[in-house]
Amino acid sequence: MTRKRRSFTAEFKLEAACLVLDQGYSVSEASRSLDVGETVIRNWVRQLQAERGGQTPSNKALTPEQQKIQELEARINRLEREKAVLKKATALLMADEFERTL
Numbered sequence: 001m002t003r004k005r006r007s008f009t010a011e012f013k014l015e016a017a018c019l020v021l022d023q024g025y026s027v028s029e030a031s032r033s034l035d036v037g038e039t040v041i042r043n044w045v046r047q048l049q050a051e052r053g054g055q056t057p058s059n060k061a062l063t064p065e066q067q068k069i070q071e072l073e074a075r076i077n078r079l080e081r082e083k084a085v086l087k088k089a090t091a092l093l094m095a096d097e098f099e100r101t102l
Helices: 010-021 027-034 038-052 064-101
Strands: none
Touching: 010 027, 010 038, 027 038
C-alpha cells in the first residue's frame, strides 16, 4: 500500500517551527503533537532560523516578509525577460528599417 504524500501550507510550517523556536517545545514534542515527522520539523525550524537571519530561501518562504521578497524577485525576473525580448525586437525592426533605406 502506497502512502500519499502530505502537503502543508506555509502558515502551518511557520506555526510548527514557532512551536520549537518561540514556545520552547522540543522537536519530538512538536512532532508528536502535530503528527509530522521530526526531520520535517527540523527542516522547517532550520528554514525559519535562516529566514529570520535575513536569508532568502530557495524553496517556498515561511515568513510573510520572505514571501513578499520572493514575489518581488519573481516579478523582477519576469520584467527583465520581457525587457530582453523588447530589446531584441527593437534591434530586428531597426535592422529591417535600415535595409529598406538602402
